[in-house]
Amino acid sequence: QVRWEVARGWGIAELTTDELDVRAQTSFVHYGQAVFEGLRVYFHDVGEVGAFRLYDHHRRLCASARRMALPEPPWEVFFAAVCLFVDAHRAALTKSGDSLYLRPVLLATTETLGITAPITDAVLVVTGLVNFNHMGTDGDGLTIHVERELRRAWPGGGGTAKCAGNYGLARSGQARAQVVGCDDALWLSPSGTVTELSSMNFFAVRDGQLVVPEADDLVLSGITRDSVITLAEDLGISVVNKELPIEELLADLTEGRVSEMFATGTASGVVPIAALCDGDDAYPAAGSTALAKQLAGLLTEIQAGRAADTYGWITLLPNS
Ligand code: PMP
Numbered sequence: 001q002v003r004w005e006v007a008r009g010w011g012i013a014e015l016t017t018d019e020l021d022v023r024a025q026t027s028f029v030h031y032g033q034a035v036f037e038g039l040r041v042y043f044h045d046v047g048e049v050g051a052f053r054l055y056d057h058h059r060r061l062c063a064s065a066r067r068m069a070l071p072e073p074p075w076e077v078f079f080a081a082v083c084l085f086v087d088a089h090r091a092a093l094t095k096s097g098d099s100l101y102l103r104p105v106l107l108a109t110t111e112t113l114g115i116t117a118p119i120t121d122a123v124l125v126v127t128g129l130v131n132f133n134h135m136g137t138d139g140d141g142l143t144i145h146v147e148r149e150l151r152r153a154w155p156g157g158g159g160t161a162k163c164a165g166n167y168g169l170a171r172s173g174q175a176r177a178q179v180v181g182c183d184d185a186l187w188l189s190p191s192g193t194v195t196e197l198s199s200m201n202f203f204a205v206r207d208g209q210l211v212v213p214e215a216d217d218l219v220l221s222g223i224t225r226d227s228v229i230t231l232a233e234d235l236g237i238s239v240v241n242k243e244l245p246i247e248e249l250l251a252d253l254t255e256g257r258v259s260e261m262f263a264t265g266t267a268s269g270v271v272p273i274a275a276l277c278d279g280d281d282a283y284p285a286a287g288s289t290a291l292a293k294q295l296a297g298l299l300t301e302i303q304a305g306r307a308a309d310t311y312g313w314i315t316l317l318p319n320s
Helices: 027-031 054-067 075-092 164-179 223-234 246-254 290-303
Strands: 003-006 034-036 039-045 048-052 099-108 121-130 142-147 184-188 194-196 201-206 209-213 239-242 258-265 269-278 281-284 314-317
Touching: 027 099, 034 054, 034 164, 039 075, 048 075, 054 075, 054 099, 054 223, 075 099, 075 121, 075 314, 142 164, 164 184, 194 201, 194 209, 201 223, 201 246, 209 223, 223 239, 223 258, 223 269, 223 290, 246 258, 246 269, 246 281, 258 290, 269 290
Parallel strands: 003 121, 142 184, 142 269, 209 239
Antiparallel strands: 034 099, 039 048, 039 099, 048 314, 099 121, 184 194, 201 209, 201 258, 258 269, 269 281
């Protein structure tokens, strides 16, 4: 029997979100049982806000929770928490294109120092930002450092979960990227295949095909990635899921076979990657950003409610 607390106070009705009291013996402080989602709701019209792929975010939060032995928040709890936060910040959304970026965070709050004690209490706290743009670029695109020493995920590990520790592990790789003037790290599998960036999925356009690195037990199953694949397929573009050894990608970049690379994520959208940097060597893509821009355009039109939601991706949130 798990007690659900959404932010502060028991039960859903009496809650205030975006506040959290933490006591020193709370289990997530010691054992890292913290998982989260990053999702967006968009201004559609006056009094009308649409959440993008809310069911999929809930499903992924539950999958992350299972991996970290956390209780899965029921849909009703998740939906109520999202609506509370949106209601509190709805006034910030005034025009088409405005969005709230939400972080529902699920924490094990049983107070115990016993590592085997069952988790009987969990908190779902929601926080967020207005019009957050994590790594979007108006410039030539990101430069990405190929991280050859450190790993953020490994077979059987927690790479497919959106758990807090993965981002802690990624921090030192990001720092190494920044030292060499790059924006983020490209993480590799133990066998040297491409996986993803620290908070975005990776794509390459090679010989006209959209190549998605296959590393399913290491990569977060990105909701933007899935959306972009769907949109690309509907444009008639061939999408190839394959294991992508980094040496193969670097050779293809050298030979000019890669017309573009891009990264996808809720916090940044579809972002062109200008070049990979491997040690002292830079490997620029051929310089096109055409497909990234086309997919970004299609996606944002649907998200903002300006194009028909033919895929059933939008949940309109009641104006309470
Ligand atoms: N990979 C990682 C590690 C991430 O943190 C994110 C952001 N959630 C993504 C990929 C992109 O996922 P999504 O498109 O669902 O935001």
